[in-house]
Amino acid sequence: MTLLITILAAVVATVIWYSSEKARELRVINLVFMFWGASLMWLVDAVVEFIEIRAEYFQPAAADMLNDAFLGFSVIALALVIWVVTVLIKDPKHIFAKKG
Template sequence: MTLLITVFAAAICTAVWYKTDSREEMKLGTLCLIYWGASLMWLVDAVSEFAELKAGYFTPSPADMLNDTFLGLSAAALGLVIWLAVLLIKDPKNVVKNTLFKRKN
């Protein structure tokens, strides 16, 4: 479930990155790569778990599934927080600088 949620997040981000014109300003590439990196790593984790559990991998208990769903959503939220931090620190549109120093044009 964690892998599935992260893959969906990565795919949605990539579609938005492709469609929007402000991909550089919004640092959308960074968000895409964060989610794709995590998806690839969880894929390896899933393959190793599948090798251990075989068909049992696809029939998790409801409690495990709920826990994994919460984890996936929390991981997706953390990815967004990391991206926001990068965006505000790098501040490509100088929004933070202009707001803090009330720069007048």
């Protein structure tokens, strides 16, 4: 579930980066790479787990799924916070530079 949510976030971020000039200016590319990097790493985790437990991998308990979904959304929130902090520090629109 965490892998799925992260892949969806990666796809959405990639589409936003590709289609919007403003998004490129705001360094959405960092978010894109962050999500794709994590997705690839969790993909390896998923493959290893699948090799170990085979078909059982696709029948997770409801409680585990809920916890994984909660984790997935928390991961997105964390990535967004990191991205916002990066944008504020790099200040690509020179908002702070103008005030200073």
